[in-house]
Amino acid sequence: TKQSRTILVTGGAGFIGSHFIHRWHAHYPHDHILNVDKLGYASNLDYVKGLSPGSYTFLHADLADKEKIHNLLVRYEPDHIFHFAAESHVDQSIKSPEAFVSSNINGTFHLLEAVRHLWTIQNRLHEARFVHISTDEVYGSLRLDEPAFIEESLIKPNSPYSASKAASDHLVRAYHKTYGLQTLTTRCSNNFGPHQHQEKLIPTIIHRAIHHQPIPIYGEGKQIRDWLYVLDHCEAINLVFNKGRAGEVYNLGASNEWANLQLTSYICDQLNEIKPSKKLKDYKELITFTDDRAGHDFRYGMDASKAASELNWKPRYSFKEAMKTTIDWYLAKYEGEREIDS
Numbered sequence: 060t061k062q063s064r065t066i067l068v069t070g071g072a073g074f075i076g077s078h079f080i081h082r083w084h085a086h087y088p089h090d091h092i093l094n095v096d097k098l099g100y101a102s103n104l105d106y107v108k109g110l111s112p113g114s115y116t117f118l119h120a121d122l123a124d125k126e127k128i129h130n131l132l133v134r135y136e137p138d139h140i141f142h143f144a145a146e147s148h149v150d151q152s153i154k155s156p157e158a159f160v161s162s163n164i165n166g167t168f169h170l171l172e173a174v175r176h177l178w179t180i181q182n183r184l185h186e187a188r189f190v191h192i193s194t195d196e197v198y199g200s201l202r203l204d205e206p207a208f209i210e211e212s213l214i215k216p217n218s219p220y221s222a223s224k225a226a227s228d229h230l231v232r233a234y235h236k237t238y239g240l241q242t243l244t245t246r247c248s249n250n251f252g253p254h255q256h257q258e259k260l261i262p263t264i265i266h267r268a269i270h271h272q273p274i275p276i277y278g279e280g281k282q283i284r285d286w287l288y289v290l291d292h293c294e295a296i297n298l299v300f301n302k303g304r305a306g307e308v309y310n311l312g313a314s315n316e317w318a319n320l321q322l323t324s325y326i327c328d329q330l331n332e333i334k335p336s337k338k339l340k341d342y343k344e345l346i347t348f349t350d351d352r353a354g355h356d357f358r359y360g361m362d363a364s365k366a367a368s369e370l371n372w373k374p375r376y377s378f379k380e381a382m383k384t385t386i387d388w389y390l391a392k393y394e395g396e397r398e399i400d401s
């Protein structure tokens with residue numbers, strides 16, 4: 060029988076972390092999963108329901124609370140850590156950057172310190188793994204004619220969000236170089252799937268469309284993002300943990316670049332088919348162009364060939380089918396809410 064490990068996941072009540080917890084439990088049912096989350100506005104504990112008490116514990120804590128994080132680690136003694144927790148919305152970081160410094164920089168720092176302390180006294184510093192979940196946005200923006208980002212691309216963040224994530228990546232790197240912590244960093248492109256907060260692009264499109272409200276598109280909608288299904292990201296993190304080399308960074312993406320307007324039109328077309336509007340001929344009529352976001356990155360594109368060759372990872376879900384699952388999920392959610400409203 061397999062030995063049970065204690066896995067600590069931060070930010071497990073958010074979008075990607077909640078999917079990761081379910082995937083991990085399915086892969087390794089003997090492990091005990093600790094979910095540390097401060098329960099911010101993007102969190103929902105319903106997304107991590109249905110796990111048995113023997114294999115899952117929720118711990119309410121803010122990573123910015125140094126004492127509490129330190130005490131939690133000493134008490135629960137995790138064998139490995141997956142660090143998802145972060146303030147994650149670029150627009151929010153433009154309005155109020157302070158929370159991003161607190162959670163993404165100080166939070167990561169306190170976690171690293173607590174971990175270094177624990178794994179040093181346990182004499183496990185060189186075996187326990189710390190997987191840090193980061194983003195393509197730390198590389199800044201690409202022109203159309205530039206090749207996708209590789210792990211050696213310069214770190215040139217443009218928003219308070221991406222700058223705070225870049226700072227956390229640097230701290231993680233330093234803890235590997237300086238203290239020998241077994242860190243692994245993933246930098247992933249835009250994720251889509253169920254459980255995302257309504258403020259993000261795809262949920263916004265669906266929510267606005269079915270409520271017959273304007274669908275806001277920044278600038279001319281020409282910005283390009285590389286979209287990856289959230290379960291492909293979770294599978295990559297699993298492989299990085301099992302096969303990745305400590306101290307390394309792995310870029311993750313689907314080579315699936317869409318301009319925002321093109322993606323919005325695609326989703327509207329899907330909605331026209333699945334749930335034709337009684338009032339409109341086409342949901343695309345709702346698209347409205349708004350002032351561009353300050354410092355808006357034009358294009359992100361990831362070269363994931365290192366993950367492909369070292370980890371044998373590639374996205375497995377078909378974009379079309381994963382998007383259909385995603386749209387169906389949000390439709391069910393928002394229609395359920397409408398019934399509660401009325």
Ligand code: NAD
Nearest residue numbers: 070072073074075097099102121122144145147162249250
């Ligand atoms: P999310 O906002 O849905 O979830 C983040 C979770 O972290 C929330 O539940 C929040 O309460 C928690 N959290 C934030 N600050 C915390 C703190 N100080 N202490 C404890 N918990 C805290 O975000 P997400 O989209 O699931 O992103 C998860 C991670 O993946 C982030 O690190 C993000 O930078 C990274 N990432 C996201 C994407 C994407 O497209 N969503 C792409 C690449 C990387």
